[in-house]
Amino acid sequence: MERNTVQRRAIHQVIEDAGRPLGPPEIYEMARQAVPGMGIATVYRTIKRMLDEKWLSPVELPGEAPRYELAGKEHHHHFRCNNCNRVFDLNGCPNAFQSIMPNGFSLEGHELYLFGRCTDCVAA
């Protein structure tokens, strides 16, 4: 049976409060402020368990270390600002992928990432 520990609570809290996808080192640093003695292994183990339990879903930008966000949102994609590097959720999905599928192939899923400048950085 699953136990409700301070570490687990701290990690869940951090991800919830962030409102954007976070990577293990970020989660570690932030959760550490609430639970000073915590080890990095606990962060990895907890993330893995939360993924199994579908509390978290991974956000894996090409060429970057994985980040994680709370699961349960509906299908969406992500935008990363080339200037400030923050990752934002995008609502909706352009369902126009069948057009580039080769004949005889079947389409089962897709990943889409957009890059550019967020409102804060579009001026800078």
Place this chain on the structure above:
Amino acid sequence: MERNTVQRRAIHQVIEDAGRPLGPPEIYEMARQAVPGMGIATVYRTIKRMLDEKWLSPVELPGEAPRYELAGKEHHHHFRCNNCNRVFDLNGCPNAFQSIMPNGFSLEGHELYLFGRCTDCVAA
């Protein structure tokens, strides 16, 4: 000045012959057949240099180790078969991404990956 070594030639040859994106371990194994004594470090160093020289471009599927293919093709995306795990080039691009961009954000680039079954695996 840059030198034309057997290792570099072997690596370039392997990637050219493959016709699909390869990862460093694959490149190492295959190039090793042409140049038995070669070390893995040379593969990494050579890939890095070829990226700088724009001979190669990276293919970074979310959650997977990076692969590399010859650069210079025109804009395209990739499809990975969920069954045999091979990666294929897709021609064309559904230019319909502006529709999900938030107001005030500017779009500068995108990455798209499709998943499913290739012709060979659609029956299996």
Place this chain on the structure above:
DNA sequence: ATCTCTGCAAATGTTTTGCATCAGC
């Protein structure tokens, strides 16, 4: 009291780097 979770440290896997030597020019 039980049994899972944790922290630590060691192990793993991948990519990078230092350095003496080798080889392209």
Place this chain on the structure above:
DNA sequence: GCTGATGCAAAACATTTGCAGAGAT
């Protein structure tokens, strides 16, 4: 013969795992 490139081994990172002890139930 210079000087960049290579092979080896060690180092650097990120992530995983074994284990004994702490803590939740």
